[in-house]
Each structure stands twice: as structure tokens, then as C-alpha cells.
Amino acid sequence: xxxxxxxxxxxxxxxxxxxxxxxxxxxxxxxxxxxxxxxxxxxxxxxxxxxxxxxxxxxxxxxxxxxxxxxxxxxxxxxxxxxxxxxxxxxxxxxxxxxxxxxxxxxxxxxxxxxxxxxxxxxxxxxxxxxxxxxxxxxxxxxxxxxxxxxxxxxxxxxxxxxxxxxxxxxxxxxxxxxxxxxxxxxxxxxxxxxxxxxxxxxxxxxxxxxxxxxxxxxxxxxxxxxxxxxxxxxxxxxxxxxxxxxxxxxxxxxxxxxxxxxxxxxxxxxxxxxxxxxxxxxxxxxxxxxxxxxxxxxxxxxxxxxxxxxxxxxxxxxxxxxxxxxxxxxxxxxxxxxxxxxxxxxxxxxxxxxxxxxxxxxxxxxxxxxxxxxxxxxxxxxxxxxxxxxxxxxxxxxxxxxxxxxxxxxxxxxxxxxxx
Ligand code: 2PG
Ligand code: MG
Numbered sequence: 001x002x003x004x005x006x007x008x009x010x011x012x013x014x015x016x017x018x019x020x021x022x023x024x025x026x027x028x029x030x031x032x033x034x035x036x037x038x039x040x041x042x043x044x045x046x047x048x049x050x051x052x053x054x055x056x057x058x059x060x061x062x063x064x065x066x067x068x069x070x071x072x073x074x075x076x077x078x079x080x081x082x083x084x085x086x087x088x089x090x091x092x093x094x095x096x097x098x099x100x101x102x103x104x105x106x107x108x109x110x111x112x113x114x115x116x117x118x119x120x121x122x123x124x125x126x127x128x129x130x131x132x133x134x135x136x137x138x139x140x141x142x143x144x145x146x147x148x149x150x151x152x153x154x155x156x157x158x159x160x161x162x163x164x165x166x167x168x169x170x171x172x173x174x175x176x177x178x179x180x181x182x183x184x185x186x187x188x189x190x191x192x193x194x195x196x197x198x199x200x201x202x203x204x205x206x207x208x209x210x211x212x213x214x215x216x217x218x219x220x221x222x223x224x225x226x227x228x229x230x231x232x233x234x235x236x237x238x239x240x241x242x243x244x245x246x247x248x249x250x251x252x253x254x255x256x257x258x259x260x261x262x263x264x265x266x267x268x269x270x271x272x273x274x275x276x277x278x279x280x281x282x283x284x285x286x287x288x289x290x291x292x293x294x295x296x297x298x299x300x301x302x303x304x305x306x307x308x309x310x311x312x313x314x315x316x317x318x319x320x321x322x323x324x325x326x327x328x329x330x331x332x333x334x335x336x337x338x339x340x341x342x343x344x345x346x347x348x349x350x351x352x353x354x355x356x357x358x359x360x361x362x363x364x365x366x367x368x369x370x371x372x373x374x375x376x377x378x379x380x381x382x383x384x385x386x387x388x389x390x391x392x393x394x395x396x397x398x399x400x401x402x403x404x405x406x407x408x409x410x411x412x413x414x415x416x417x418x419x420x421x
Contacts, residue, residue, distance in 0.1 A: 004029040004126035006083045006091075009115070011072035013065050016041055016367040017395040018204060023065045025072060025114040027122040029085065035122025039110035040338055041367035043204065044154040044163060044244045046289050046312035048320070050341035053108025068111050076107065076115055085126050088134060091119035092344035104341040116342040117373055124376075131373055132406070135347075135380025141416045142175055142407055143362065143378045143386035144168060145400070146240050146282070147182045149189045149225075150210065150218050151203025151390070153244050155366050161257065162215045164242035165207065165222060168281060168385070170418045171236050175407035178415060179391065179400055181231060186391050188225035196221065204366045205389030206396050214258070219278040226279075234279030238418075241274075242284040246312045249288040264294030268301065275302060281420070282385075284309035284334060284361075295329040307332045307419060309361055316340040318352035325356040332359040332384070332419070337377065350381045359384035359419040368395040372402035379406060384416050 008028040016022045016038075024038045041052065053071065055064040079094050095115060099106030124131040132139060146168045153163030167185050172178035186208075193200050193210045196217075203209040210218070219239065226233040233239075245267075249255045255267040262270065264287065274280055283302065287294035289312035299308045310330030314320045316339035324330050333353040340346040353360050362378035364387065378386040388399040407413060 002086055002123075002126045004031040004033065004085050006080050006085065006122070009072060009077035009080050011069040011114070013069060014038060014369065016369050017393065018367045020063045020367060021060055021065050022367070022369065023068050023072075023110045023114045025118040027080070027115070027118040029122055029126055031126055033122060033125040035118045035120065035125055036371075037114045037117025037119070037121060037373065038369045038371040039114040040365035040369065040371075041110070042336070042338070042365045043367065044247050044312070046246070046315040046339065048103065048317065049315040049339035050104035050109025050112065052110040065110065068108050071107055071111055072115065076111065080115075085119070085123045088120075088123055089344045092116050092342040095342055109338055109341045112341040113338040116344070117337065117371070120343050121373060130406075131376035132380035135377065136382060139379050139382070139410065139413060141382060142403065142413045143383040144415045144418065145175070145178050145182060145403070146361065146385045146387045147186070148205050148207040148390040149186050149222060151205050151207035152209075154247050155204035156209045158247070159209070159212050160215060160218065161248045162218075162241055163244035163247065164205070164284070165218050166240040166242070166387070167222070167226065168238045168240050168418070169236065170238050170281065173414045175403050175415060179404065181229065181237060182391050184229040185226055185231070185237065188228040189222055192221045192225050192228075202390070202392065206393035207390045216274070219274060219280075223278050234281070238279050238281030240282035240284070241280060242311070244285050244312070245287050246285065246289045249291065251288060251290040253288060253291040253294055264291060264297070268294065268298055271298065272301070275306060280306060281418075282307040282309060282332075285311045285313070289313040292327055292329055296327060299329055299331055303331045305420065307359060309334050311336075311363070314349075316346050316349045318348040321349055321352045321356070321358070325358070330358070332361060334387075335360050335362045335381070335383070336365060338365065343377070346377070347381065361385040361387055364388040364396075364399065370395055370398045372398045375399050375402040375406065382416070384419055
């Protein structure tokens, strides 16, 4: 219980990892504490996720947030000053009242997200506890890292149509051990890419960007690179893909794969080959967000060996998760606070997924900042997996290093077991 009340709400423009403006909000309390939140931004977004408020026009690609800052000052701050932080959801309830739209288009999803995250941190600070404890009490486990090693899709000019090529340590029991394996694999993949295509850059989330390599070539070199480190592919470390299929397909289920156009079923045949040829243990967004028939068939076909994670079609919405389970689509839910617009709304999605026995993956966005509160959300909600991009670049390592610090303080916390036996 705390008697602290909000005394000031301030918003400013800061910069994200793509060099784009984004919104930072600070909430000051009358006991002298402060919470800060920064809105992240996606590139491959679902059509039903919360809509960011951007200025539009020519300047900064239309991405500036001056109108969002103005809204915080004119609408949000006056409504929040004086609000007690004794209830964890008090601020989110005010935000829901100020903007009753389903996609947060009244205030802007970046406004509600930054305010809600700032309120979570402020609420934890006034109680002198970490934010994860405010969400979930004393943790009993830590989320398993799912880490990008090669980036593609909307994060790499579409040069490889698959968006995220990731690895998941399957048998590591500690965060430190899992991240050490990932770092060795990341560098082993880098060495193999240099040998194959010469110098390569990095994509938006810090994964290697080897230009035009085909997905099969990337899967092949990742499998070999896992072996290079002495680990057994598919046993100790698995490959996880975010196909982000909405980006290369159409609503009526046509998949543009390289120069070919496949039906949903033909596309599933391609995935089926990947699953049998390589140690693929999880696939996110296998189908267009509106192509529920293909999502449905993919889940039926692969769920025994792979996690089928829903992102663009579920957009961290309790209602859409419920609907997807009625239709037997997806076996796990991706959770991104800025898709839902508030911590409370994202938590409702987490609870809904849990009710259906779905593992949850708490995820960052491709446009990120040094804000590491995401790790607290993942720990506080007892997420099965945490996805923050690669193990390079400060906006990513800010999160991994927060996980390392939590693990270091709570030495008996082990990683949650891999959800597929
Ligand atoms: C995703 C995320 C992270 P974005 O699709 O899961 O990889 O990308 O933030 O661009 O939606
Ligand atoms: Mg995704």
C-alpha cells in the first residue's frame, strides 16, 4: 500500500534505435519518486494493433511526436495529477476513460504506452520494489531467451523474406548459460556468413544481414554454426523463425516466396521441408494475419514439434486470443505492450492466453530504446520466452543485461522449461 500521488506528468521527444523520434514520459510523485517510460515502435505491425500518433508531413519522415507531446500536456497530465498509485491499474483506467477507441487512436498508442509504462515504474519505485515484483510478486522462474542471429524482412529491406532467424537454448537452465551459448552461436554464424558472402551488415535488431541469401541457406549455416560451438542442434539449441508472413502475402492467402506465388497449402509444404531439414522448434506468424485457414492448418500440422506463435493476428488482445483458440489457431501468444496500449490491457491478454494453456513470449519491437522495463514484464508475468532481438546493440543488450542482473540477484531462479516435451 502506498499513499503516493502523481504530482507531475511530463513528455518529451527522444530517439529510438532506428534514429526515429519517439515519446518519453516521466511521472513524478509527491514522495519524490519518478517513473519513466518510452514507447517502442514496430515496423511489421498488425492492422489491429494500437495506432501510434505521429505528426505526419515531410519532417523526420512524418514520424515526429510533437502532437503526442502536446496531448500528454493538455489532456493526460491534468487527468492524472492527484491520482493515487495505491492501485496498480489506476493510471491505465484513466487512460481507458480518456480514450475509448479500441485502437487507441484517440490519444495515440505511443501516448498510452509511454504513460502506462512510466506509471508501472513509478508504482514500483514508490513501493521500493522492482517492477517485476509489482506485477507478479516474488518470481519463481525466468523467461527463456529467444535471440535473433540473422535479420530479414521489414527489418532488412526485404532482402530475405523471412524476418527473424533466432536461436533458443533448449536445455540451458540459467540465463547466464543460455546467453553464453547464444553469443558463441551469434559469432559462429557471423564467421560463416563472412566466408560465404563476405562482409555483411546488421539488420534493425542487430542480427547479421547477409544480403540476398535464401532462407534455406541461412537455416543451413545456422545449423552448422550451432554445431561449430559444440552444441547439438535441435537438442541443446533450436532455431526459431518469425516468418512475419503478413509482409509477403495477401489476405486471400497467396504467398510471394522469392519469384513464386504459392497458395497457403503450397507455402505450408515449404515450411514442412524446413521443419524436417533443420532444427526448427518455433514459428511465429506463419500465415497472413487474415488468412486464418492457413494458420489453422499450420497449427494442426506442426504443433507437436513446434511452438506456433501468433503476433500480427493476435496483437496482444485478450478478445483476439480467445477467438483464435475457438478456431484452434496458434499454440502460443506473443505479447507486446504497445500493441495493446497499456500494461493492464497486455496483462489481460497474458491472462487469457494462460487460460488456454498457451505459452507466452514477451517481445520487444524492432524500434527500441535503452528502456529495459520489458524484462520486468516478462519476469513479472512468468513468461515462457523473452524476445528482444539480437545479442548486439545497446537497445538489445540493455534488456539482456537486466535479465542477467535479475538472475544474478536471485541465484535460485532457473529458466522456465521448454514448453514442448
Ligand atoms: C515482430 C517484431 C520483433 P516489429 O514482428 O515480432 O521482431 O517486429 O516490432 O517490427 O513488429
Ligand atoms: Mg512478429
